[in-house]
Amino acid sequence: MTKLTAIIPTYNEIDYIEDAIRSIEFADEIIVIDSFSTDGTKEKAVELGCKVLDRKFDNFSNQKNHAISFATGDWILFLDADERISKKLQIEIQEAINSSKYNSYKLKFPHFYMNRFLYHSESKVLRLVKNNGVYFEGAVHEKLKTTGKTGVLDNFVIHYTYKGLLHYINKKDSYAWFQAQMSLEKNKKVNLFLLIFKPFYRFFHSYIIKRGFLDGIPGLAVATINSYGVFSRYAKMILIEKGLK
Numbered sequence: 001m002t003k004l005t006a007i008i009p010t011y012n013e014i015d016y017i018e019d020a021i022r023s024i025e026f027a028d029e030i031i032v033i034d035s036f037s038t039d040g041t042k043e044k045a046v047e048l049g050c051k052v053l054d055r056k057f058d059n060f061s062n063q064k065n066h067a068i069s070f071a072t073g074d075w076i077l078f079l080d081a082d083e084r085i086s087k088k089l090q091i092e093i094q095e096a097i098n099s100s101k102y103n104s105y106k107l108k109f110p111h112f113y114m115n116r117f118l119y120h121s122e123s124k125v126l127r128l129v130k131n132n133g134v135y136f137e138g139a140v141h142e143k144l145k146t147t148g149k150t151g152v153l154d155n156f157v158i159h160y161t162y163k164g165l166l167h168y169i170n171k172k173d174s175y176a177w178f179q180a181q182m183s184l185e186k187n188k189k190v191n192l193f194l195l196i197f198k199p200f201y202r203f204f205h206s207y208i209i210k211r212g213f214l215d216g217i218p219g220l221a222v223a224t225i226n227s228y229g230v231f232s233r234y235a236k237m238i239l240i241e242k243g244l245k
Helices: 017-023 041-047 060-068 087-097 165-185 192-209 212-241
Strands: 004-010 029-034 051-054 075-078 083-085 104-113 116-130 135-137 143-145 150-159
Touching: 004 017, 004 041, 004 060, 004 087, 017 029, 017 041, 017 083, 029 041, 029 060, 041 051, 060 135, 083 087, 087 104, 087 116, 087 150, 116 143, 116 150, 116 212, 165 212, 192 212
Parallel strands: 004 029, 004 075, 029 051, 104 150
Antiparallel strands: 075 116, 083 150, 104 116, 135 143
């Protein structure tokens, strides 16, 4: 039987971690890679039978790559603490890893915002892969690198994306600093096109192309804040270049 390892990165996720772990109890091994939580997250994971690794956080890719080195399963499923694998998706995952059709799979993530799931604001993210030389790269919005064909599973991950408007904006700002620094390290420059057109296109893509307007006011809010996140990234590049951060 094909074995599955699930990996969850955490930092102070006591309100979420138990439900996340229970949703992947079908995995043969659960690894929690913790950044020295102080709220009992680590202790709860140990209590629930997980293998817990302590590592000081430097970036998202390094955290997950460290955990990958301890994974013993034939396949690896990556899950965040605020995500849940539904019963239907559990069955689909088990069927997928026991077939030889693909080497990796993308999972569907509808955003959860204003107490509802926004199915027209979904993302498809590579999260299920064969444990064969896979690794992450990128400090934020890290990308999982693998080889072979990639499929897409049909059932949704339950993802409690944002805990409120302020949390949503703060999360975008936090990511923007990482992205700005990465862009400058690659010698990218800010210009009027990036500062004006890119945020506009992000709004257009989220609200019109992906039909976020069908999600009502929450869909409009998500598209607007996503646009702000892009603008914030380039604005922060300017601040870093001028030595103001």
